[in-house]
Amino acid sequence: MFKIVHQDGKARVGRLQTAHGTVETPFFMPVASKASVKAMSGSDIEDLGYQSLISNSFILSLSPGIDVVENIGGIHKFMHFNNTIFTDSGGFQVLSKDFLLKKSDKGVYFKDKSGKKSLYTPELVVENQLRLASDVAMTLDDVAHFGLGGKDYVDAIKRTHAWAKRSKQAHDELKESYNSKQLLFGICQGGIREEYRRFSTHKINEMDFDGVALGGLVVGESRKELLESIKIAVDSFDQEKIKYLMGLGSPSDIVQAVGEGVDCFDSIYPTANARHGSILTKTGRYMIKKIAYKHDKGPLEEGCTCSTCTHYSKSYLHHLLRTHELLGYKLATIHNLHFMNQLLNNIRTAIKEGRYEIFKNEFLEAYFSGKEAKEFSSQIQRKYQEKEEQQQAKYLLTHQNSSSKK
Ligand SMILES: [Zn+2]
Incomplete structure (x- = not known):
């Protein structure tokens, strides 16, 4: 659980207690979507002093499969990392054009290994993360894409709330049967529109998750819009909750977001760079x-x-x-x-x-003083991320198609 131990303005130092130790906040997590921080072993990451990293339950469900990691005894053992592991739900990936076939209130239909359609539901996402035995799980959210306007936008936000509620219920019911101390974080949406962001923050806040995350940001908005949205969301959440800003990783952005009260970050930024x-x-x-x-x-x-x-x-x-x-x-x-x-x-x-x-x-x-200190814009960072995801998706689909033909 989470406890704040120092406060300086809005910035704070806290302690997040998980089944694999204590992580002092604010902290940054390297990304290990496929149970590997690219080019690095779990021990390498521990040796660098990292108390936590984040993997992706959707990507792992495609390859090697949740059952493979479960049979080996969970994700810590699988990748040999003994500190805290977060798993993302993969909402962002499953809703990308590489996988998405259709979404409904029930869940997301996507192309599976053989090219056939599979259904990804909030309940399945929660159970997958319990089977992976990560320390912190994330709910499935309907990412309201940047630029998406009007009814679609509001529908995505409302669906995120309905899915969050179902995720919480499933997690509460299943946790005991897995003998798990896993924490569950809820994700708010709302893009850069103040009324939507407030509405979503309020809804997620009242569901009383172990932590709260700001989703749907760092997706092409300007720095000014990003910082404004962070301020709105952070101020509207309960202050004693740990606040996680998903996908933010540039040093200058992190320094500013901590000043607004954000406690936790993850990004491919340092590794992809x-x-x-x-x-x-x-x-x-x-x-x-x-x-x-x-x-x-x-x-x-x-x-x-x-x-x-x-x-x-x-x-x-x-x-x-x-x-x-x-x-x-x-x-x-x-x-x-x-x-x-x-x-x-x-x-x-x-x-x-x-x-x-x-x-x-x-x-x-x-x-910003250095000769070559030209910071990546959010857009360029986003482009990198998309490129990497596309390559990942292409690899998985090609690989799986060829292996299923055998
Ligand atoms: Zn160095």
Whole structure:
């Protein structure tokens, strides 16, 4: 369960207790949709100091199948990660054009392994996550897509609420039979429209979930709209609840969202950036593949204590990533994830010492000061995410189609 231990303005430090330990908030989770943070083992993630990561129950249900993970003894054992594991419901993925056939109040019809249609219901989603034995499960939500207007938008929000209620009921009923201490978080929708966001926040809040999540953001809205929506949602939720902003991962966005009272984040941002050769530093990000770094003997970031910066030069990383050597992906990922973990450590220390506002302003000033400190816009980040999901979906469908023909 969740307890706030320090408060500094709206920013706070808290403790989330799960079946696999305590996670100090605010925290950031690397994404392991297929039970793997790309290029990294579970132990690698623990060694970097991460208390938690997030996987995706929908993606896992496609491959290897929930039964495979369950038979091995749950997701912790399967991927050898002993700290807290969140699982997302996969609402965002199942409703994408790659999978969605039709949605109704009952659930979502999607193309399954063999290309035949399967039904994904709020109850099934909850049971899948209990079978995976994750520590924190998420409800199935009907993501009200950015730009979707009028009746469709309101219908998606209302359906999210109905599904949240069914999820909670199913979780309450099933938890005991799985002998589980799993927590369940509800997700609010409402896009960037103030009245919708308030309405959805209010509805999810009154269902009394273990935690609450802000869904349907970081999907193409401007930074100003994003920050406004965060403020509205965070202010309308009960303050003692842990608040999770799904899909937000750029350092500058996180620093600002913590200032509004958000406790928990996840994103492919640091890992996807690493694999593209985009290196995070205190003065913004830069592209290591640029020719300027070919002979650079220095580390990725001066003063960084990660194992990559301790042992290797920019010149080596430049070479590895330009020649698509697998080690390059791992070494760059280690640095970017170390950077994020350090950032969150610094955030928590600043809150405990009552100087968060100063920390925030200093961080943002430095972050945007670098020569190449051109922050990814939300749109570009989104594009990366979509590209990755498309590749993932394509892989799964091709792979499954070919194996079913055998
Ligand atoms: Zn480093």
